[in-house]
Every structure is written in structure tokens, then in C-alpha cells.
Amino acid sequence: MATAVQQSRPPPLTATSDPPPIFDGTTRLYISYLCPFAQRAWIARNYKGLQDKIELVPIDLQNRPDWYKEKVYPENKVPSLEHNGKVLGESLDLITYIDANFEGPSLVPTDLPKKEFAEQLISHLDTFIKQLYTSLKEDPIQGASIAFDYFENALGKFDDGPFFLGQFSWVDIAYVPFVERFHLVFSDLFKHDITEGRPKLAVWIEEVNKIDAYTQTRLDPKELVDIYKKRFLPQQ
CATH class of the missing domain: 1.20.1050.10 (Glutathione S-transferase Yfyf (Class Pi); Chain A, domain 2)
Incomplete structure (x- = not known):
């Protein structure tokens, strides 16, 4: 059985956390470690081998920062993906978007x-x-x-x-x-x-x-x- 190498997890951002430099060209995946929907997009990002190309930004949903809704994603939920100057949401849509727009093993069949x-x-x-x-x-x-x-x-x-x-x-x-x-x-x-x-x-x-x-x-x-x-x- 393969053994996963546990990657370090950045601490979740809270109401007192400063925002990252939004729309600076960095691709970011906003998640919550506890959210099963966000976990979907996180798995897709990992499976495609995009850990160095899509930055993981965890949010504390119980103490979420105001700037997330105001500056990042008006829906104020996770997951969301900041890419090419826009922010996209909905976990299933993000899986197919990541699959279609980034290199790595395909997740969506053509058969x-x-x-x-x-x-x-x-x-x-x-x-x-x-x-x-x-x-x-x-x-x-x-x-x-x-x-x-x-x-x-x-x-x-x-x-x-x-x-x-x-x-x-x-x-x-x-x-x-x-x-x-x-x-x-x-x-x-x-x-x-x-x-x-x-x-x-x-x-x-x-x-x-x-x-x-x-x-x-x-x-x-x-x-x-x-x-x-x-x-x-x-x-x-």
C-alpha cells in the first residue's frame, strides 16, 4: 500500500488575518480543511500535481475574514479558485475546470x-x-x-x-x-x-x-x- 507523504498544511486564515495579494497573478484555491466540498477541489489539484502551481489558502469558516466575501468571493463559501484575474466557485465545476485548464493526469473521461x-x-x-x-x-x-x-x-x-x-x-x-x-x-x-x-x-x-x-x-x-x-x- 502506498504511503502518502503528508504535506505541511498552512494555518487557516481568520477574521484577524490579512488577505493575500489578491489578483497578483497567483492561482489560489481557497478551502476549509473541514469542508467535504472544498476537499473535492483540493484532491483534484493534488492529483494533477499542481501543488506548486495552485496555492492552497485555507479559511476558518467559523471565524472567516470579511475580506474574503468583499474582495475574493461574494458567495462567501468554499471552495473557490482565483485564476487569471477571476474567481470561480462550486466544487464540481472546479474539478472539471482544473482538469481542463491545467496539465496533469486527466480526470474526466472522453470515452x-x-x-x-x-x-x-x-x-x-x-x-x-x-x-x-x-x-x-x-x-x-x-x-x-x-x-x-x-x-x-x-x-x-x-x-x-x-x-x-x-x-x-x-x-x-x-x-x-x-x-x-x-x-x-x-x-x-x-x-x-x-x-x-x-x-x-x-x-x-x-x-x-x-x-x-x-x-x-x-x-x-x-x-x-x-x-x-x-x-x-x-x-x-
């Missing part, structure tokens, strides 16, 4: 069957995420089983690799931050393994954890579980 299946999987994302978070308010294991059964059934369509489209792609990036979180949360809080009875999901998790571009973005498991305890299970 028509794979493109069509990718669009189908991406269109299901909101449903998948909603099912997972709703499950925390109901019967967690039963509620999330629909989401993970869909995931299991979607794997294996292509036989050239263990990922959704065979090879690692933007679809895996879109899903992995949420699988990461719920895999840990379900194991810790509910003593349930989401891969039980789902062998393709088990292999997918094993293989994605061999990709440094992803593992370099992972949260500390204890920190993640603590966040979910406080946010979704205040009684525990």
Missing part, C-alpha cells in the same frame, strides 16, 4: 459510455448526500443502506479498474469526502462497517486510500467524529 455513466452518477450525488445526512436523524444503518447499496451497485460497470469508471476520475473525487466521513462515523458511533456485504465498496475504499492526492487531504479521524457528534448527535 462516451464512461462520460454518460459519469453524468448519471454525478446527477445522483445530491440524493446520495441527502440520504446519508438524513440517516443520522433516523435509523442510521437502515437509512444509509439505500445510499451505500446504490454505491455498491454502481461499481464494477467497467472492468479496467476498481473505481466508478474503471480508472480514478472526477466521479470518485465527488463521492469520496462523504464516504470518508460516514465510514468513520458509522464505525465509531454505531459500530457498523459500511462495507459489510458490499465487497466492491470495500475494494474501492482500499484502493482510494492508496492515492496520495486523496490521503493528503484526509481529516484526523477523531476530529471528524467529534465534529459529527456535536453537530448531529448532541445528546451523546
Whole structure:
């Protein structure tokens, strides 16, 4: 199993932090270390090998600087990408933008069957995420089983690799931050393994954890579980 070299993470900028020299020609990816949506763009940046070309700028969302909304991104959320004198947002759009506008391994397939299946999987994302978070308010294991059964059934369509489209792609990036979180949360809080009875999901998790571009973005498991305890299970 490949071992990721953990890159140093700059401290998040807060309300008292000065802004970087915005629109000085530097390409910047604004993220939050805790945000699964921002994690998507971060993984794409790493996978393309753009660590030296796209500067990572973490923001503390609980104490975010006013200048971020005023000078960088009026939507005041992450991720956003400062590139060529403009700022773009929305995590899925940023994955495809980074893939199309920077060198490095391709994340979006050109093969028509794979493109069509990718669009189908991406269109299901909101449903998948909603099912997972709703499950925390109901019967967690039963509620999330629909989401993970869909995931299991979607794997294996292509036989050239263990990922959704065979090879690692933007679809895996879109899903992995949420699988990461719920895999840990379900194991810790509910003593349930989401891969039980789902062998393709088990292999997918094993293989994605061999990709440094992803593992370099992972949260500390204890920190993640603590966040979910406080946010979704205040009684525990």
C-alpha cells in the first residue's frame, strides 16, 4: 500500500488575518480543511500535481475574514479558485475546470459510455448526500443502506479498474469526502462497517486510500467524529 507523504498544511486564515495579494497573478484555491466540498477541489489539484502551481489558502469558516466575501468571493463559501484575474466557485465545476485548464493526469473521461455513466452518477450525488445526512436523524444503518447499496451497485460497470469508471476520475473525487466521513462515523458511533456485504465498496475504499492526492487531504479521524457528534448527535 502506498504511503502518502503528508504535506505541511498552512494555518487557516481568520477574521484577524490579512488577505493575500489578491489578483497578483497567483492561482489560489481557497478551502476549509473541514469542508467535504472544498476537499473535492483540493484532491483534484493534488492529483494533477499542481501543488506548486495552485496555492492552497485555507479559511476558518467559523471565524472567516470579511475580506474574503468583499474582495475574493461574494458567495462567501468554499471552495473557490482565483485564476487569471477571476474567481470561480462550486466544487464540481472546479474539478472539471482544473482538469481542463491545467496539465496533469486527466480526470474526466472522453470515452462516451464512461462520460454518460459519469453524468448519471454525478446527477445522483445530491440524493446520495441527502440520504446519508438524513440517516443520522433516523435509523442510521437502515437509512444509509439505500445510499451505500446504490454505491455498491454502481461499481464494477467497467472492468479496467476498481473505481466508478474503471480508472480514478472526477466521479470518485465527488463521492469520496462523504464516504470518508460516514465510514468513520458509522464505525465509531454505531459500530457498523459500511462495507459489510458490499465487497466492491470495500475494494474501492482500499484502493482510494492508496492515492496520495486523496490521503493528503484526509481529516484526523477523531476530529471528524467529534465534529459529527456535536453537530448531529448532541445528546451523546
